[in-house]
Amino acid sequence: MFANSKKEDLPATVVILVSMVVLLVTLGIMVLVPLPSGTKLQAKYKSDMRLVNRQTESATAGAKLTKEAVNQMTWSGSLNSISTSALAKVTDLAKTHKLSLDSFRPQRLGAAGDLPMQPYLLNVSGAFPDVVGLTKDIETKNTKLAVSMVQITASDQGSDKVSASIALVAYLTPIPPPATTKSGTGTTVRGTKNG
Numbered sequence: 001m002f003a004n005s006k007k008e009d010l011p012a013t014v015v016i017l018v019s020m021v022v023l024l025v026t027l028g029i030m031v032l033v034p035l036p037s038g039t040k041l042q043a044k045y046k047s048d049m050r051l052v053n054r055q056t057e058s059a060t061a062g063a064k065l066t067k068e069a070v071n072q073m074t075w076s077g078s079l080n081s082i083s084t085s086a087l088a089k090v091t092d093l094a095k096t097h098k099l100s101l102d103s104f105r106p107q108r109l110g111a112a113g114d115l116p117m118q119p120y121l122l123n124v125s126g127a128f129p130d131v132v133g134l135t136k137d138i139e140t141k142n143t144k145l146a147v148s149m150v151q152i153t154a155s156d157q158g159s160d161k162v163s164a165s166i167a168l169v170a171y172l173t174p175i176p177p178p179a180t181t182k183s184g185t186g187t188t189v190r191g192t193k194n195g
Helices: 008-030 038-072 079-098 127-139
Strands: 100-106 110-112 115-127 146-156 163-173 187-189 192-195
Touching: 038 115, 079 100, 079 115, 079 127, 079 163, 115 127, 127 146
Parallel strands: none
Antiparallel strands: 100 115, 110 115, 115 163, 146 163, 187 192
């Protein structure tokens, strides 16, 4: 077959022989390896779907728990009612610790990521251990207030009387963004009309 071949035909002949060997190996694999059955594929699909459903349920339960935890630590309602409630809680704690509540002032609204917050500045005076106790109780009692800064200065040289400025934060319940809807002439996305 190849006896009459010329030397210049040798590379082409090698390529043809290699191609024939590859085709024979491919044919052997196709014949010897069985095709997966439909029942195996369905069983794998069902198994994968069960796994995805379990993971989805777990993520949904985790999101629900997180939302409940956030709702327990955030305020809802008008800023006026929030400030009034926060002042009442701080006043009760100051009385408990025998402190003089000098001032309680709301500050400019802010945000921590997507979580809106209302900061307050609280000024109290009294014994140092009582100021520390007030700060601890604000953080640990169910006040929904967080202490973000404490600054203490001595009032008298010879006593344990101090004046303290305590920065508080009331985190507000986040407002969910408006849903994306389609209208006849354009698309409304987060309250703005496009198109």
